Amino acid sequence: MIITAADFFSRAPAELPPDAEDAFFSAIRNRNSTFKRTYRARFQSLDEAVVRAFASRSMRPEQILDVGVSSGATTLDLRAALLAAGYDPRITATDLSLHAELVSLGKGVTALVSPDGHVLQIALAGWSVRPWRRRLDWITGMWAIRPLLLSWAQRQVENSNSRRPVLLVSPRLRDHPSIRVVEDDVLKRRPEFEAKFQFVRAANILNHDYFNEDQLRAAVRNLRAYLAGPGSLLLIVRSLHNGEQHGSLFELGDDGQLSVCQRFGDGSEIEQLALAS
Numbered sequence: 001m002i003i004t005a006a007d008f009f010s011r012a013p014a015e016l017p018p019d020a021e022d023a024f025f026s027a028i029r030n031r032n033s034t035f036k037r038t039y040r041a042r043f044q045s046l047d048e049a050v051v052r053a054f055a056s057r058s059m060r061p062e063q064i065l066d067v068g069v070s071s072g073a074t075t076l077d078l079r080a081a082l083l084a085a086g087y088d089p090r091i092t093a094t095d096l097s098l099h100a101e102l103v104s105l106g107k108g109v110t111a112l113v114s115p116d117g118h119v120l121q122i123a124l125a126g127w128s129v130r131p132w133r134r135r136l137d138w139i140t141g142m143w144a145i146r147p148l149l150l151s152w153a154q155r156q157v158e159n160s161n162s163r164r165p166v167l168l169v170s171p172r173l174r175d176h177p178s179i180r181v182v183e184d185d186v187l188k189r190r191p192e193f194e195a196k197f198q199f200v201r202a203a204n205i206l207n208h209d210y211f212n213e214d215q216l217r218a219a220v221r222n223l224r225a226y227l228a229g230p231g232s233l234l235l236i237v238r239s240l241h242n243g244e245q246h247g248s249l250f251e252l253g254d255d256g257q258l259s260v261c262q263r264f265g266d267g268s269e270i271e272q273l274a275l276a277s
C-alpha cells in the first residue's frame, strides 16, 4: 500500500522505510505525463563506472548536476559512491516539480497538489488514490471512479483554505549540506548553470516516451552548455523494467562537441540525437 502524502510529510526521516519512500514517489504522475518513478540502490554499477571515469581522467569534480531526480534517492546513492571513493563534490539536484501543497478537502480527505492545481494524489481515510488511470482500472472498475473523484477533488481544492506547502523530495535530501535542490525545467536554459558542472547526469528523463525530438535536442543543448569545459562528462541513461541500464557517457571536446566515451548496455536511445544536437 502506498502511504498518503499527509503521512509521508508528517514522519521523521528515520520512521520512513526506504521502500515506502520509493513507492510514494513512484506513484506520482506530473502534469506533463512524466512519472516520478525512482528506486534507490539500482545504479550501483553505473555509479562505480562514473567513479572509474573520473579516476582514469584524474578528474576531481567539484560541481555535479543531476537532473530529473524525483525524490533524489539515486542522487544520494551517487553521492555515497563518490564519497566512498574519496570525492566530495557539491551536487545540484533538479526536478521540474519540487513544490507542492497538502490541501485538506474536509472529512478526512486530503490532496497533494502542484502549484498549478494539478492533483498528484488523493487520500481518503488513510488510503492513497492515484488520480491517473492505469490499465488495471479497466478490470477493477476504477476507470469510471478515478475521473469522478479527480474532478470532485479539483473543485474542492479551489475552495479549500487549509493548505500546507511541502517539498517533494526525500527528507534525507532536505537541508543536505552538499546537495542543493533546485526546481528547474531541463527544456529551458538556465544561465546560472552555464559552464558550471564537471559532470552532468540525466537518468530516466531524456527519452522518446517523455519528449519529442525537438525537446530532446533542446534539453541536450542545455545540458551541454552546463558542462564546465573540455573533458567534462555527461551521462544519459535509461533503466528498463527488467533492471537493465542503457546509457551513454559523453565527453565534451575542445571543439565544444560531445563524443561518446563509454556505453552501458545498448547505449542511450538518444545517443545519435545527442551527438547531432
Ligand SMILES: C[S@@+](CC[C@H](N)C(=O)[O-])C[C@H]1O[C@@H](n2cnc3c(N)ncnc32)[C@H](O)[C@@H]1O
Pocket: 030, 032, 034, 035, 036, 037, 038, 039, 067, 068, 069, 070, 071, 074, 094, 095, 096, 097, 184, 185, 186, 187, 202, 203, 204, 205
Ligand atoms: C522517472 S523519474 C527519474 C528519477 C531518477 N532520475 C531515477 O532515474 O530514478 C523522471 C523525473 O523527471 C522529472 N521531469 C519530468 N519532466 C522534466 C523537465 N522538463 N525538467 C526537469 N525534470 C523533469 C519528473 O518530475 C521525474 O521526477
